[in-house]
Amino acid sequence: MNSEITRRRFLARSALAAGGVGAVMSGCDAGTSGSSPGGGSGGGTVTLTVMYNNNELTKEHIAGFEKDHPGIRIEFIQAEATRLNAMLASGNPPDLVRAAAVGSANTNARGLAADLTPYLEKSQILRADDLLGVNDSFRWDGSKIGQGPYYGIVKDWSQDATLWYNTKLFDQAKVPHLSATEPVGHDELLAIGKKLTVRSGGKAQVYGLGLEWAWNLWAPIMTMILQQGEQVYSDDLTKVDLTTPAGRRAIGWYVEFGRAGIGPTSLNPLPDGADLTTFLAKRMAITQDGYWFGGNFVKEAALQGSIAMAPAPVMGDKRVSPTYAGVGAYIPAKAKHKDEAWKLMEYFMAGPPAEERAKSGWGMPALKSLMPKLPQELPYQKQSFQVAQEELKHAAPLPDSPYVTNDKCNSVIDKHLQRAIKNQASVEAACRAITDEINKELKQGKEQIG
Template identity: 35%
Template sequence: MKKRTISLVANLMLVASIALSGCASGNGSNSDKQSNTGSNENASTTDNAAAEVVTIRTTLPPGELSEDQIKEFESQYPNINVELVPADETKLMAMIAAGSAPDVIRISGVQELPTYVTRGLALNLDEYFQKSELIKEDDLLPVANVFKYKGSWYGLMKDWSPDQTLYINKKIFEAAGVPIPDPKTPLTYSELLDITQKLTKIENGKVIIEGMDGDTLFSMTNVQMQLQQIGKSLWSDDMKKANINNDDVKNVLNRINQFVQAKSVYSPINPAPNWTGGTFIDGQLAIAQFGYWYTGILRSDSKTKDHLDDYMMLPAPVVDGGTRYSPVTGGTGAIILKQSEHPDEAFTFLEWYMAGKPADDRAKSGWGVPIFKSKMSLVPQQTNFDKQTFEVLNDEIQNGQTDTVLEFNPYLNASAVNGLIDKLITPIYFGKDTPENALPELEKQIQALIEEGMDIAGVE
């Protein structure tokens, strides 16, 4: 997790507050665009004959939008140029406050969309969707609703995954004498703790093979997933109150700390040597917790692509006694800035990228699951590995409630919350604090952030 100071958090919240009044000028000044709410009667995705050539700016990174793709788009739509704008969160917030933010902004639908909508920064796309030739609501998988807020569309995922699924290295299981789990039955966290301890190999005090990566650690998304599996939530129904200082959250934290203390997962007291996806590929990690998109890496990496039968996908784990739930915890996609001076052209680009040829290419590669039912047949199903992972994917879609959106508070900034977790929860792993002391303070400080977010959004 990225460490954030409280002062930086405060500055980000301040910048977002300024944005509501300061970014009305969009990328310049155009008063008749300032009140655009997505109900523009001239919305069109087929008018390529506009006299003016406009530039659409986007925060999509080069790894997701290549120069060749940009050339392909600009050839098809000669009146629209596309410019990539590198921007981390701090830079993006500053650009929004200055009225110079990009038109198409890459965000996490689960963790960030509600905040962008409640702060008046995301364009309502309902009428654009209704007129789109490529985006048909009856062709969208229910999980696409991650980019809906209170019944309206504000963006689309570029692709998706049930993000808590597991990948195992069967060779490590066999060497440790651990039976290969049934891919049709989710492991409970108790079973997972037992298995990871048996898989972890330590020599002379050094971890040679780690049982599992660190995605079992305490985070808002992971805690909320486990709570939803038992019918509980971190938030009140109206999202105005944090429910953190209670036995349910304490049980989640204690369960996670069991993994940490056993050193059967990477953690602050037992850090990963590098990115855990690479550690898994190098044969130093028995279980990796990633979404379906990780199949694309295993298919393409020189160390794994020639022996894919050594790997296997498993459904997301479930709390003992809980209900199976395998959600999208990120949902990477994009929105259009509400203050954009060129919303029609921005939607033309968004539509092409999310629903056109780039979406077909992503589906064929296995780098994520398409959000369109009609594109599911493009997902790789040739090899035994393809068929096994696709079977688990379909089982998660059918039985894992992937269409139920993970609850994330719309008044919170995800980075701010992660900063507080770093500050208040990490000491527990080192034995320097206790859940009884840390959870009340975490609830208090997150509640303060919720109230700040409500003030910014004008909610009483």
């Protein structure tokens, strides 16, 4: 479970190359390789430098790949943003890089990622017609995401606005269970969270609602705005406006949540920065987490009978249930060993590791062909599978500007939410300040990228 907490917390920071400079070439090899689909190796052993998380691309996975590809050796580097940016700046990028689909616009606009479409067109293992729509966030047509060539492939994903809850805590508070088919409204969810919160000595002993505040603010706020039928960015992706009715409602909801004290915030953080431990301890009634969260309960027999999943809440009339990340990988544009990196991409995204991930329930597969592999043996797994399958009908990509990183937006929003929660600023003032600061970042990003 600890490894998954680490994995999931990293999602909010998974645009590793954001803010970096363009790569020039890769130089940690022991051989040569062609750089076009099917070009093949020039002979000898190729050392493929891979930057990923070791709890995702494991030693066993690496051993299996090297056994199947005796001419390729993997040099593994633990994913770390500072190191990646240094490698890119020095002209020495890895051959394969861990990254999220959401937020990839910045990487693509900088020309850091290779176009994978020619590989997809020739591959018999990893095919474009088998890719689920979540992969569209890795597409880039030169000005926006969602269409054009593929610049990355998703490993696994979840619709992260969905809810997991403890039915026994609902029963103790005499609160009706959440529907498995109809989404709860955000305002009603806030009211339910207040009813479920248990206090003693002025402190919350049981939190009514957790939002994984430490992981992401910008993505769920964008979701709220889209659900109200408004756009987040201007058409050219250079401006935002959080002072609109939809923006004020979303920010105001977060302020009310923070003032109510019904869940952790950056003003009242959890020691480990994640909801899981508190949820497992039966000290949190609801947590906003994706399908992947259910993987935590496979060995928690005492909890399995009181765990259920519910659809993403709505703010407005439009159901929008996105992924906040969609972690996968890209091949740097200047990588020397693109062909070998693609072979690893095929193995990891569509081979034995992909089937293993699907069967484990740690997230949904990014391939249509692997969706039936999701576990349904335990009652809670069957229930969450059904909810997740229905939720797929409302999947939609989040907007993504190449001119600002999600991390920057998160930090700006958190700063001003704190001030509003502490009554140092009104909701309206917070919305104006957030708008001004993000737009300043967007302007700077536009000037840098051109």
